[in-house]
Amino acid sequence: xxxxxxxxxxxxxxxxxxxxxxxxxxxxxxxxxxxxxxxxxxxxxxxxxxxxxxxxxxxxxxxxxxxxxxxxxxxxxxxxxxxxxxxxxxxxxxxxxxxxxxxxxxxxxxxxxxxxxxxxxxxxxxxxxxxxxxxxxxxxxxxxxxxxxxxxxxxxxxxxxxxxxxxxxxx
Amino acid sequence: xxxxxxxxxxxxxxxxxxxxxxxxxxxxxxxxxxxxxxxxxxxxxxxxxxxxxxxxxxxxxxxxxxxxxxxxxxxxxxxxxxxxxxxxxxxxxxxxxxxxxx
Numbered sequence: 001x002x003x004x005x006x007x008x009x010x011x012x013x014x015x016x017x018x019x020x021x022x023x024x025x026x027x028x029x030x031x032x033x034x035x036x037x038x039x040x041x042x043x044x045x046x047x048x049x050x051x052x053x054x055x056x057x058x059x060x061x062x063x064x065x066x067x068x069x070x071x072x073x074x075x076x077x078x079x080x081x082x083x084x085x086x087x088x089x090x091x092x093x094x095x096x097x098x099x100x101x102x103x104x105x106x107x108x109x110x111x112x113x114x115x116x117x118x119x120x121x122x123x124x125x126x127x128x129x130x131x132x133x134x135x136x137x138x139x140x141x142x143x144x145x146x147x148x149x150x151x152x153x154x155x156x157x158x159x160x161x162x163x164x165x166x167x168x169x170x171x
Numbered sequence: 172x173x174x175x176x177x178x179x180x181x182x183x184x185x186x187x188x189x190x191x192x193x194x195x196x197x198x199x200x201x202x203x204x205x206x207x208x209x210x211x212x213x214x215x216x217x218x219x220x221x222x223x224x225x226x227x228x229x230x231x232x233x234x235x236x237x238x239x240x241x242x243x244x245x246x247x248x249x250x251x252x253x254x255x256x257x258x259x260x261x262x263x264x265x266x267x268x269x270x271x272x273x
Binding site: 002014026037048060067074112114134135146150163 | 172173174175176177178179180181182183186187190191193194197198200202203205206207209210213216217220221223224225226227228229230232233235236237239240241242243244245246247248250251252253254255257258263
């Protein structure tokens with residue numbers, strides 16, 4: 001069952017991600033991003049990180065993609081013009097192809113990490129208590145800094161979205 | 172069918188990152204480039220969660236928390252910059268936004 005779900009979500013993630021790159025229309029690209037994020041959340045569920053899957057959907061799919069769609073529609077962004085085909089030297093093409101093939105083949109030949117059996121390893125990400133414990137003990141300072149980061153981002157966005165006339169206004 | 176081993180998760184993470192990077196390189200719309208940046212961020216979280224799950228540690232999961240927060244702040248600021256830029260230049264195409272070139 002985990003096998004089937006893993007394959008399903010992996011394919012969904014990668015195909016939708018390719019859709020983000022391929023789609024000319026920015027709205028369709030945002031929708032593909034949403035699908036890809038759902039796939040990633042599914043992978044998190046297969047990895048027993050339920051809270052993270054939920055947060056990913058909430059923060060990314062709920063807030064970030066909605067914000068993207070909002071801006072795309074606000075700016076009325078038209079589709080892309082196709083990228084001009086540039087002349088790439090033959091040598092560079094061959095070198096790139098050889099590098100890609102060498103990388104992939106070395107990954108399959110010797111890039112295998114020892115994979116512990118998930119059944120014997122405790123799924124620490126499944127329990128909420130451990131997150132709270134870690135966030136309020138070991139990672140307390142980073143959490144505080146993140147709070148400040150969000151505050152600074154909020155102030156920055158307010159400043160950026162103020163309308164100013166030319167450079168005189170900044171002085 | 173591919174078994175869900177650590178290597179399989181890392182391969183997905185790498186592929187997703189590569190797709191995002193490709194999008195950043197070939198797309199011309201600032202908004203779509205930004206979406207592809209988000210894809211790259213999410214790809215790194217898959218690797219973190221997979222390492223955490225297979226090694227029985229908690230640190231990777233907590234880092235995903237931080238990545239989510241930073242991504243939210245980044246998107247807010249980035250989109251504000253894009254909107255300000257659009258108000259000034261009336262375009263979201265990167266080939267027209269080359270004031271700093273040369």
